[in-house]
Amino acid sequence: MKVDNQSIVALLGGNGTGKSTILKATSGLIRAWKGSIEFDGEQIHNLPPHEIVGRGLVQVTQGKDVFPAMSVTENLRLGGFILKTKKQLNDNLEKVFNYFPRLNERKDQLAATLSGGELQMLCIGRGLMSNPKMIMLDEPSAALAPQIVLDIFKNINRIRKDGLTVLIVEQNVRMALLLADYGYVIKDGVINVEGDSKKLMYDESVKESYLGGTKANVQ
Amino acid sequence: MFNKLRIGKKGENIIFSVFVLIYIAWCISSPDMNIESLKSVLTIGLSVGIIYGLVALGISLIYTGLDVVNFSHGEFFMIGAFAGLTMFNVLGDQDWIFNVFPDAYGWIVYVVCLFTAFVSMGLFGVFIERVFLRPLTKKGGGYTVAGMGIIICGFGLSVVLINVAYLIWNPVAKPFPAELGLPMEIGGLFLPITYIWMIVVGLGVAAGLWFFLNKTKMGLGIRAVAFSKDVSNLVGINVPLYISIIFGIACAIAGIGGTLVGPTYQVVVFMGYIILMKAFAAAVVGGFGNLPGAIVGGFTVGIFETASSFYISGSHKDLYAFLLMIVVLMIKPTGFFGTQVKMKA
Numbered sequence: 001m002k003v004d005n006q007s008i009v010a011l012l013g014g015n016g017t018g019k020s021t022i023l024k025a026t027s028g029l030i031r032a033w034k035g036s037i038e039f040d041g042e043q044i045h046n047l048p049p050h051e052i053v054g055r056g057l058v059q060v061t062q063g064k065d066v067f068p069a070m071s072v073t074e075n076l077r078l079g080g081f082i083l084k085t086k087k088q089l090n091d092n093l094e095k096v097f098n099y100f101p102r103l104n105e106r107k108d109q110l111a112a113t114l115s116g117g118e119l120q121m122l123c124i125g126r127g128l129m130s131n132p133k134m135i136m137l138d139e140p141s142a143a144l145a146p147q148i149v150l151d152i153f154k155n156i157n158r159i160r161k162d163g164l165t166v167l168i169v170e171q172n173v174r175m176a177l178l179l180a181d182y183g184y185v186i187k188d189g190v191i192n193v194e195g196d197s198k199k200l201m202y203d204e205s206v207k208e209s210y211l212g213g214t215k216a217n218v219q
Numbered sequence: 220m221f222n223k224l225r226i227g228k229k230g231e232n233i234i235f236s237v238f239v240l241i242y243i244a245w246c247i248s249s250p251d252m253n254i255e256s257l258k259s260v261l262t263i264g265l266s267v268g269i270i271y272g273l274v275a276l277g278i279s280l281i282y283t284g285l286d287v288v289n290f291s292h293g294e295f296f297m298i299g300a301f302a303g304l305t306m307f308n309v310l311g312d313q314d315w316i317f318n319v320f321p322d323a324y325g326w327i328v329y330v331v332c333l334f335t336a337f338v339s340m341g342l343f344g345v346f347i348e349r350v351f352l353r354p355l356t357k358k359g360g361g362y363t364v365a366g367m368g369i370i371i372c373g374f375g376l377s378v379v380l381i382n383v384a385y386l387i388w389n390p391v392a393k394p395f396p397a398e399l400g401l402p403m404e405i406g407g408l409f410l411p412i413t414y415i416w417m418i419v420v421g422l423g424v425a426a427g428l429w430f431f432l433n434k435t436k437m438g439l440g441i442r443a444v445a446f447s448k449d450v451s452n453l454v455g456i457n458v459p460l461y462i463s464i465i466f467g468i469a470c471a472i473a474g475i476g477g478t479l480v481g482p483t484y485q486v487v488v489f490m491g492y493i494i495l496m497k498a499f500a501a502a503v504v505g506g507f508g509n510l511p512g513a514i515v516g517g518f519t520v521g522i523f524e525t526a527s528s529f530y531i532s533g534s535h536k537d538l539y540a541f542l543l544m545i546v547v548l549m550i551k552p553t554g555f556f557g558t559q560v561k562m563k564a
Contacts, residue, residue, distance in 0.1 A: 029449060053455030065450050067443060078443050081436070082455040130455055 001184055001191060003134070008156070008166040010180035010197060012173055018189040019169045023136050027059035028052045040133070054082050056133035060123050062142050068112035072103055075111050075122055079129030088131070096125040099155050117148035124152070124159075134165035141172045153179050177201045231551045238546060242523075249530035258408050260526050266414040266483075268521020269421030271540075273476040274498035275505065275513035276425065277469035282508050283445035284465035285356060287366050290373035292473055293495025294380035295344060299336040299474025300486045301388055304395050306335040325398035329482075332397070333420065336474035344470025345463045351376060356462065377491070384488045395481035413482045424475055425514050428468070432510070441465055493537060497524075500544035506554030515555055519543070 001022075003009045013019050025032045028049035037045040039057050047055075066075055076096060080089045097104040100121040106114060111122060120140055127135045137156070141149040153175060160166050170176035177183055177197040185193040185200070193203060246252065274296055281289040310316060310328045317324045351372060358365035399416060402409040432438035443451045444461045451458050477490075484490070497520060502508075505516025520540045527539040547554060 027453060029452060048457070048459075049452035050455045050457045053453065058455075059453050061450060061453060065447070067446050067450070069446070070442070074439065078439060078454050078456075081440060081443075126454065 001194075003165060003167050004182070006160065006163060006165055007182060008160050008168060008180045010176040010183040011167060011169045011186065012176060012183060013186040013192075015171075017186050019186060020138055021189075022186075023059055023138055023167075023169060026052075026136060027057065029059075050082070053130060053132075056131070057136070058127045058130055058132040058134070059136045060127035060138065060140070062120075062123070062138050062140075064119065066111045066114075066119055066122055066126070069110065071108055071110055072114070072122060073107045076103075076126055076129055079126030082130050089129075092129045092131065096128055099128070099158065100125055117144050117152070120144060120148075120152060121155075124155070128159070128164075132164065134167065135159070136167040136169070138169050139171060140168065141170065141175060149175060174201070235547075235550050238550060246526055246530040251530055255408075256529060258406060260529050261522065262405075262408065262410055262414060264522030264525035265518060266417040266521075267525060268501075268518035269418055269425075269514070270476050270480055270494070270517070271498045271501040271520050272514040272517020273421055273424060273472050273479075274494055275501040275517050276428065276510060277473045278495075278498055278502050279505075279508050279510055279513045280465055280469040280472075282502075284441070284462055284469075285352070285369065287369045288373070288499075289469070290370060290495065291376035291380060292469070292498070293491030293493075294377050294384075295340055295470040295473040295491075296477040296480075296494050297486075297488065297491035298343065298380060298384060298477070299340045299470075300395075300477030300481045300490065301384060302339045302474060303332040303336040303478030303481055304393060304486050306332045307395065307397065325400060329397045329399060329416070333475055333478050336478040337471045340474025341467040341471035343474075345467040347376070347470070348463050348466035352466070353459070356459075377495075381488060381491070388488065390488050392485040392487040395486055397482040399482065411483065413479075417479045417483070420475065420479055424472060428472070428510070437464070497537075497540045500540040502554075503544050504547045504554055506556035509554070509556040512554060512556035519555075 001011075011019050011022065021030070024030045025045070026037055028044070028047055028051075032045045035045075036043055039052075039055060042055075044052050044055065044057070067078065070078070073093070076093055077089060080092050083089050083092070097107075102118055103121055103125055106118065111119070114122060124135075124137065124140065127137075140152050140156070144152070149172065156166060156168070157179060168176055168180065177200055180197045183195065183197045183200045184191050193200065195203070274292060277295070278289060278292050281287070281292070307328060310331060316328065320327055352369055355365050355369045355372060358368075397413070399412045402411050403415060404410075405415075432442060440451070440456045440461055441464065443454070443456060444458055444465070448458050451461070476494075477486075480490075480494075498517070501516035501520040502513050503516070504519050505512030505514070520543060523543050524536065524539045527542075528536040
C-alpha cells in the first residue's frame with residue numbers, strides 16, 4: 001500500500017477487516033508482526049508512537065476519543081504538545097480555528113459538552129495542531145448527520161489543498177471515494193481491490209467485499 | 220432485585236448527612252465536650268489529616284497514572300522520613316550554618332531536610348518504577364492480568380523496602396529533634412510549632428501540585444496520560460516517561476510527608492504501614508483517583524479519628540479511620556468527589 005504526497009487516499013472495507021489495525025500499526029500503538037512501514041523514506045515501524053508523531057505522521061481518532069474534562073482550547077493545546085514555542089502553538093490554534101470556526105465559538109467549553117460533529121472537528125483540529133505532514137483519519141463520518149459529514153469532508157479537502165497528505169479510513173464508501181484520489185479495499189486483512197477512486201466507484205468487486213463476498217444469485 | 224435497592228445520588232447524600240448528624244450529636248453528648256477541647260481536636264485532626272492527605276494524594280496520583288493501587292507507598296513515606304533525618308544529622312555536625320544564621324538556624328536546616336526528602340524520594344520513585352514496575356506495565360498495565368502482578372509486586376516491594384531500611388537504620392525508633400521554636404499561641408491554644416509546619420507545608424505542597432497539574436505544559440501531559448494512554452500517545456506525549464514522572468512525584472510527596480511527621484512523632488522503620496492504610500481510607504473517603512478529594516478525605520479521616528478518640532473512646536484510635544471507610548463504602552461508594560467507577564485491577 002502506498003500513499004502519495006499531497007493526495008487523499010481512502011482505505012475501505014467492511015467491519016473487522018483490519019482497517020483500524022493498519023492505522024494503529026502505522027501510528028505505533030501496536031507493533032507490526034512482519035512487513036515494514038516507511039514514512040518519508042525512513043522505516044518507522046520500530047519507533048515509539050510519540051516519535052512517529054514527531055516526524056509528522058498523526059493519527060486522528062474517532063470523535064469520542066477527546067479528553068472530556070478539559071476545555072476545547074486545552075484539548076487543542078495537547079494536540080500541539082510536541083511544539084517547542086508558544087508562538088507556534090498560538091499560530092496553529094489560529095489555523096485550526098480558521099478551519100473550524102465552530103470550535104472558536106466554544107473554545108472555553110468543556111469537551112464533554114460538545115456535540116458529535118464538534119467532537120469530530122476537535123479531533124481533526126487536535127491532529128492538525130502538531131504541524132503534521134500527513135494525517136490519518138479513522139472514520140470521520142461515524143455516527144454523524146449527513147450535513148455535518150459534508151462539512152467535515154469539505155474541510156478535509158481544504159486541508160489537502162494546504163499541502164497535507166491524508167489517509168482516510170471510512171465506512172461511508174460513496175463519500176470517501178468522492179473525496180479521495182485513490183482507494184484501497186481490504187478484505188480479511190489483505191488488499192482486495194485498488195485503483196483510482198473514480199474507477200472504484202463503479203466497481204462490482206467493491207460492493208462484493210462489502211457484502212462479505214457472497215453474491216446473491218438473482219435470476 | 221438490586222435495582223430496587225439502589226438509592227441514587229440524592230438518597231446517598233441524605234443518608235450520609237444523617238450519619239454525620241448522629242455522629243456530631245454523639246460527640247456533643249460526650250462529657251469532655253467544650254470549646255477548648257474542640258479547638259485542639261480540630262488542629263490535631265487537621266495536622267494529622269494533611270499527612271494522610273499527602274500520602275493519599277500520591278496513591279491517587281499513581282492510581283490515575285498506572286491504573287493500580289500502590290501498596291508500597293507507605294514505605295516511600297518511611298524512607299522519606301529517614302532521608303530527611305539523615306540530612307538533619309549531617310547538617311547537625313556543621314557548625315558554620317549556625318554561625319552564619321544564628322536566628323534562623325532551625326528552620327533553614329528543616330527546609331533543607333524537606334527538600335532533600337522531596338528530591339531523593341522523587342529520584343528513588345523513578346528508579347523503583349523503571350526497574351521493578353516497568354516490565355509489568357509494559358505487559359499491559361492496570362486493566363489486564365499484569366495489573367494484578369503490579370499490585371502483588373507492591374506488597375513484595377513493601378516488605379523488601381522495610382527490610383532494607385531495617386538493615387540501614389536498625390529498628391530502634393529515632394528522634395528527629397528539629398529546632399523549630401517554641402509552641403505558638405493561636406486563639407488561646409498553645410500549639411507545637413511542628414503542627415503548624417505540617418499544615419502549612421502540606422497545604423503548600425497540595426497547592427503546588429494543583430498549580431503544576433493545571434498551569435504547566437507537563438501537568439497538561441500528566442492529566443492526559445492519566446485519562447487515556449492511547450490518545451496521549453497519538454498526540455505525541457512520551458507516555459513511559461510521563462508514567463515515571465507521575466510515580467516520582469507521588470513518591471516525592473510521600474517523602475515530604477514523612478519528614479513533616481518526623482519531629483512530632485518519631486522515625487521508625489515500621490511507620491509506613493499504618494499510614495498507608497489510613498491514607499488508603501482517606502483516598503476512598505474523598506473519592507478514589509480524585510486529587511482534591513484525597514486532601515479533603517485526609518482532613519476528614521484525621522478529624523474523625525481525633526474527635527472519636529477524644530470524645531468516644533481513646534483506646535481504639537486506629538479503628539476509626541477504617542470504620543469511616545466502611546461507612547462511606549456502604550452509604551456513598553464513590554466517596555465525596557468520585558464521579559465514575561472504572562474497573563481496574
